[in-house]
Amino acid sequence: MQENKIIKLTVRDVRFPTSLEQHGSDAMHTDPDYSVAYVVLETDSDAALKGYGLTFTVGRGTEIVVCAVKALSTLVVGKTLKEIVSDFRGFYRLLSSDGQMRWVGPEKGVIQLATAAILNAVWDLWARVEGKVRNKPLKTNTFECAYMIAIKIQNEAILLKVAKKGQKNREEQMLKEGYPAYTTSCAWLGYTDQQLTQLCSEALAQGWTKFKVKVGADLQDDIRRCSLIRKLIGPNNTLMIDANQRWDVNEAITWVTKLAEFHPLWIEEPTCPDDVLGHASISKALAPLGIGVATGEQCHNRVMFKQFLQAAALQFVQIDSCRVGSVNENLAIILMAAKFNVPVCPHAGGVGLCELVQHLILFDYISVSASLNNRMCEYVDHLHEHFKSPTIIRNAHYIPPKDPGYSCEMLEESVQKHQYPDGEVWRAIEQQGKQ
Numbered sequence: 467m468q469e470n471k472i473i474k475l476t477v478r479d480v481r482f483p484t485s486l487e488q489h490g491s492d493a494m495h496t497d498p499d500y501s502v503a504y505v506v507l508e509t510d511s512d513a514a515l516k517g518y519g520l521t522f523t524v525g526r527g528t529e530i531v532v533c534a535v536k537a538l539s540t541l542v543v544g545k546t547l548k549e550i551v552s553d554f555r556g557f558y559r560l561l562s563s564d565g566q567m568r569w570v571g572p573e574k575g576v577i578q579l580a581t582a583a584i585l586n587a588v589w590d591l592w593a594r595v596e597g598k599v600r601n602k603p604l605k606t607n608t609f610e611c612a613y614m615i616a617i618k619i620q621n622e623a624i625l626l627k628v629a630k631k632g633q634k635n636r637e638e639q640m641l642k643e644g645y646p647a648y649t650t651s652c653a654w655l656g657y658t659d660q661q662l663t664q665l666c667s668e669a670l671a672q673g674w675t676k677f678k679v680k681v682g683a684d685l686q687d688d689i690r691r692c693s694l695i696r697k698l699i700g701p702n703n704t705l706m707i708d709a710n711q712r713w714d715v716n717e718a719i720t721w722v723t724k725l726a727e728f729h730p731l732w733i734e735e736p737t738c739p740d741d742v743l744g745h746a747s748i749s750k751a752l753a754p755l756g757i758g759v760a761t762g763e764q765c766h767n768r769v770m771f772k773q774f775l776q777a778a779a780l781q782f783v784q785i786d787s788c789r790v791g792s793v794n795e796n797l798a799i800i801l802m803a804a805k806f807n808v809p810v811c812p813h814a815g816g817v818g819l820c821e822l823v824q825h826l827i828l829f830d831y832i833s834v835s836a837s838l839n840n841r842m843c844e845y846v847d848h849l850h851e852h853f854k855s856p857t858i859i860r861n862a863h864y865i866p867p868k869d870p871g872y873s874c875e876m877l878e879e880s881v882q883k884h885q886y887p888d889g890e891v892w893r894a895i896e897q898q899g900k901q
């Protein structure tokens with residue numbers, strides 16, 4: 467089926483009105499409507515073979531990503547899967563380095579999100595054709611290594627040979643126990659203390675042991691909320707805090723020092739996501755307090771991650787399945803993290819991010835890092851019901867998916883209802899606004 471040709475790409479703007487209840491709110495994004503640019507690749511196969519991909523956004527602006535996907539679509543339509551995967555690195559570069567479109571990136575911003583949506587769909591298609599659940603990408607020349615020569619990333623594939631030992635056992639362990647997860651669902655910034663208490667108590671009862679709290683807007687609020695959560699979860703469970711880029715460098719250090727009594731494992735996105743040296747200063751200042759720096763959900767490509775790692779500017783690598791160029795680029799980041807011995811703790815949540823990133827973190831554990839030390843994958847309990855093969859969580863662990871593909875096919879009914887601006891959900895909201 468690799469001979470089948472991609473004959474059509476459709477892309478739709480699908481939005482969920484999560485801001486109405488403050489789900490997903492943080493110090494920077496106060497009213498997110500969790501959304502996706504949803505891509506479907508159609509092929510000329512009789513078996514109605516399709517590939518499904520997406521990139522995550524938070525509402526307004528999704529229409530711009532949709533435009534960028536349309537602009538890139540001419541590079542995909544007309545190709546066979548075989549042409550793509552026999553030189554996948556070449557295909558990645560075709561998308562990322564088109565002689566004219568590269569100007570509107572390169573490899574960052576909207577065009578990068580669009581690249582991710584398309585490549586996620588191609589990876590899904592490939593896995594479906596092969597009948598595989600988890601992709602086995604490193605057998606081929608898939609990962610993007612341009613600008614990586616200085617740290618010899620290409621040689622890092624050697625690491626994989628090392629990690630081959632025990633691979634089968636790790637796979638069986640994952641199928642049985644799953645991959646450890648933490649939850650962000652209890653403590654969005656816009657939630658009341660009452661909500662926070664209720665959600666946290668429920669999560670504890672369900673077996674959650676690691677919790678992330680949004681901070682960064684008001685110090686007194688942060689002290690009150692962190693103290694409340696720490697009391698609820700006790701001294702032995704894990705707490706992380708996330709400021710979503712709200713502070714300047716010195717402010718981050720002072721603010722987090724005041725929250726140190728709650729023993730957070732990490733401070734996430736303390737400052738501008740592009741400020742590598744700023745993160746390095748924060749890391750250095752907070753190390754004596756036992757607090758690490760985590761970042762990555764807005765780290766737009768592998769070259770940024772390279773610098774963060776080289777500058778010892780982060781202690782937790784938060785890969786994201788949609789922010790960078792799909793599996794191809796995330797593989798390079800996973801390999802670099804292994805080389806620098808920094809744990810990968812993916813960013814997830816949103817719409818479809820858990821569904822996608824579980825494949826990457828399982829791959830990291832089984833084939834690359836071979837370690838669970840200081841590692842966990844984010845989980846957020848929203849919107850999974852809109853997917854054909856939603857993530858399965860058991861006892862605060864991701865259970866490996868069973869259906870072939872990259873797990874981000876959405877239910878057509880959900881897509882139609884939530885399409886923006888014409889889906890019935892959005893028409894009803896508009897109607898209410900007019901009343």
Ligand SMILES: C[C@H](O)[C@@H](O)[C@@H](O)[C@H](O)C(=O)O
Pocket residue numbers: 489490491492495498524650708710763813814815816844
């Ligand atoms: C706007 C979003 O909900 C973010 O707050 C979210 O991705 C967050 O940073 C996270 O780490 O889960």
Ligand SMILES: [Mg+2]
Pocket residue numbers: 708710734735763813
């Ligand atoms: Mg975050």
